[in-house]
Amino acid sequence: MHALANPxxxxxxxxxxxxxxxxxxxxxxxxxxxxxxxLTPPDYLQGETVRILYVHVPSAWLGMGGWxxxxxxxxxxxxxxxxxxxxxxxxxxxxxxxFAAICLLTGSIWGRPTWxxxxxxxxRLTSMxxxxxxxxxxxxxxxxxxxxxxEGRIAAIYGLVGAVNLPIIHYSVLWWRTLHQGxxxxxxxxxxxxxxxLWPLPLTMIGFSFLFGAAVLMRMRAxxxxxxxxxxxxxxxx
Amino acid sequence: MNPWPFVAAAYTVAISLTVGLLAxxxxxxxSAEAAADSLRRK
Amino acid sequence: xxxKNQRLILVAAAxxxxxxxxxxxxxxxxxxxxxxxxxxxxxxxxxSEGKAMRLGGMVQAHSIQRQGDGLTIRFVVxxxxxxxxxxxxxxxxxxxxxxxxxxxxxxxxxxxFMADTILAKHDERYMPPELGNLSAEHKAGGTLER
Numbered sequence: 049m050h051a052l053a054n055p056x057x058x059x060x061x062x063x064x065x066x067x068x069x070x071x072x073x074x075x076x077x078x079x080x081x082x083x084x085x086x087l088t089p090p091d092y093l094q095g096e097t098v099r100i101l102y103v104h105v106p107s108a109w110l111g112m113g114g115w116x117x118x119x120x121x122x123x124x125x126x127x128x129x130x131x132x133x134x135x136x137x138x139x140x141x142x143x144x145x146x147f148a149a150i151c152l153l154t155g156s157i158w159g160r161p162t163w164x165x166x167x168x169x170x171x172r173l174t175s176m177x178x179x180x181x182x183x184x185x186x187x188x189x190x191x192x193x194x195x196x197x198x199e200g201r202i203a204a205i206y207g208l209v210g211a212v213n214l215p216i217i218h219y220s221v222l223w224w225r226t227l228h229q230g231x232x233x234x235x236x237x238x239x240x241x242x243x244x245x246l247w248p249l250p251l252t253m254i255g256f257s258f259l260f261g262a263a264v265l266m267r268m269r270a271x272x273x274x275x276x277x278x279x280x281x282x283x284x285x286x
Numbered sequence: 287m288n289p290w291p292f293v294a295a296a297y298t299v300a301i302s303l304t305v306g307l308l309a310x311x312x313x314x315x316x317s318a319e320a321a322a323d324s325l326r327r328k
Numbered sequence: 329x330x331x332k333n334q335r336l337i338l339v340a341a342a343x344x345x346x347x348x349x350x351x352x353x354x355x356x357x358x359x360x361x362x363x364x365x366x367x368x369x370x371x372x373x374x375x376s377e378g379k380a381m382r383l384g385g386m387v388q389a390h391s392i393q394r395q396g397d398g399l400t401i402r403f404v405v406x407x408x409x410x411x412x413x414x415x416x417x418x419x420x421x422x423x424x425x426x427x428x429x430x431x432x433x434x435x436x437x438x439x440x441f442m443a444d445t446i447l448a449k450h451d452e453r454y455m456p457p458e459l460g461n462l463s464a465e466h467k468a469g470g471t472l473e474r
Contacts (some may be wrong), residue, residue, distance in 0.1 A: 070308070077304075081297065089456035093423055096289040098454055103300035123343075127336045146307040153303075154296040161287050163447045164421030170363040208343055212350040223354065225362040225384060227431060232452040242455035259304060266311035273318035280325050287422055 055272050058132060066265045073258025080251030088245050100158040101241075102248055106256040107150035111179060112214055114144020114260070118186065119211040122204035132268070134200025135275075137207060138190045139267035143260050145183035152176060163227060171220035172228035175213060182210045364431050371410035377436050383412060384431040384449065392426055405430065405441070416443040423448035 084102035091098035117140045125133035155173070156166050167173065190203035221230045233239045239246055354361070364384030365375050375381055385405035392403040400417045403426075414432050424430055429449030434442045 081301075085293070085297070091454050092457040093428070094289075094450065094454075095422075097292055099293050100296040101454070103297060107300065123339055126339050128332060143307060143311075146303050150300045150303050153299045157292050157296040157299070161289055161292050162421070162423055162450050164424075165445075165447055168363070168447070171361055208339070209346055211343075212347055215347065215351065216354055219354075223358050223361075225364050225366070227363055227447060227449060229450050229452045232454065240453045244456050245454050256304065259308060263307050263311045266308075266315040270311070270315040270318040273315070273322040276322045277318070277325055 055132065059269065059272065062265045062269055066262055066269070069258045069262035069265065073255050073260075073262055075255070076251050077255030077259060080248045080253075080255055083248040083251065088248060091245065094162055097158055097161050098245060100154050101245075102252045103256075104151060104154040104158060105249060106253045107147040107154065108176070109253065110256060110260050111144055111148030111151045111176070112217060113257075114140050114147060115179065115182070115207075115211060115214055117264075118144070118207040119214075122207035122211075125200055125204040126208070129199075134190070134194075134203065135268050135271050136264070137186075137200065137203060138194065139264045139271065141183055141187045141190065142267065143263040145180060145187065146263075147256075147260065148176065148180040148183060152180060165227075168227045170226040170228060171224040172217065172226050175217045175220050179213055179217060182213060186210065366407040367405055367410040367412040368407050370412050370436065375436055377438075380433070380435055382431055382433050383414065383441050383443075384429070385412070387424070387426050387428055387430050389426045405432070412441050413439070414441040414443050416446050418446070420446045421448040423450060 080102060084099050088099070090096045118137050121133045121137035121140065124130040125137065152173075155176075159168075160166050186203060186206060189206055190200065193200060193202050220226060221228055232241050241249075364382035367383070367385055369375055370383070383405055385407045388404040388406045388411065392401060394401050399419075400415065401420070402413065402415050404411050404413050406412075414434075416432065416434075424446055429451060431447045431449055432441060432443035433445040433447075436442075
């Protein structure tokens with residue numbers, strides 16, 4: 049990771065990576081979405097509303113994966129004082145918040161025809177809503193700390209403590225009786241989604257993940273350029 | 287209940303928020319890098 | 329020891345402590361945080377009569393009866409260990425059906441659950457219609473075993 053500590057070296061990799069992530073991500077996401085809307089059969093119980101899964105599941109993963117990224121950036125900030133860690137944390141937060149919001153909204157839209165309600169305060173829904181608010185708190189805290197000229201250590205501690213919510217979201221459907229169903233896909237146990245319905249899901253998962261990566265890289269490049277301008281202004285002002 | 291309005295609404299929300307995030311990130315990156323470049327040329 | 333390693337140990341220990349504390353708290357809260365009661369809870373006397381609560385379970389096969397007015401339905405909720413009869417007046421969600429999960433909001437009255445709202449509970453299995461009809465029988469259970 050320290051090979052990337054030099055912003056110039058980071059930018060040499062990030063510039064082409066942004067384009068590639070954007071192009072491949074858009075292609076895969078569009079492919080997965082059109083397959084999920086037209087080629088797959090409806091579910092035997094839910095009918096056509098099952099198609100919402102192709103955008104709901106990737107956004108749930110990215111909403112949670114985003115905070116995993118913030119936690120990793122926080123550790124590398126606190127332990128190794130990596131010069132890009134705080135920048136990375138601030139770049140991940142808006143993308144993670146966006147996908148957490150997509151997850152909550154598409155879940156709600158799915159819940160109305162399936163459960164018969166837009167929202168219920170069960171363990172899974174509530175902990176996911178808390179994740180969204182944690183993102184908003186992180187964005188506010190990190191930008192305030194940056195304006196005061198801080199190193200990002202307060203935001204890093206907040207990012208680390210907030211990571212406690214991740215296992216709570218994941219295990220909420222196992223520990224508590226919830227309205228939300230249990231997990232369908234696990235690393236060890238395979239999938240309880242039939243292959244005929246499942247196959248476009250990896251396309252949208254990878255596609256949206258690449259787009260997430262592109263958004264993070266673009267925000268990091270924006271911040272590095274802003275920092276360059278600010279440093280120049282300070283030198284001219286001094 | 288007709289499911290298609292719900293499917294359409296969910297995809298509209300997901301696509302428009304994703305595109306919005308990408309557009310905002312792209313515009314902020316382009317303007318910041320343009321400002322940095324013009325400063326270097328001066 | 330290098331300060332870098334010291335900070336690593338400190339951060340790891342703090343992270344471990346915070347996660348452990350939170351997980352313990354959540355584990356302790358699992359009764360309160362449960363979204364619904366099951367018929368077994370009611371049979372064990374954990375739910376009090378007349379108090380607003382939720383009841384969750386499988387709608388027992390062949391138990392749905394429509395009353396004369398066309399709006400009131402009676403059915404039985406089971407969790408495999410106990411059963412509770414439910415009365416509800418109103419429109420049920422499309423996915424409410426025998427052998428599927430359901431959650432009822434309402435109150436207990438003389439051992440019968442008077443529901444104000446019925447929600448359908450979906451399970452984690454997704455399949456095309458032709459497969460779903462074959463396996464509809466072995467569906468019951470699963471989402472309730474906790």
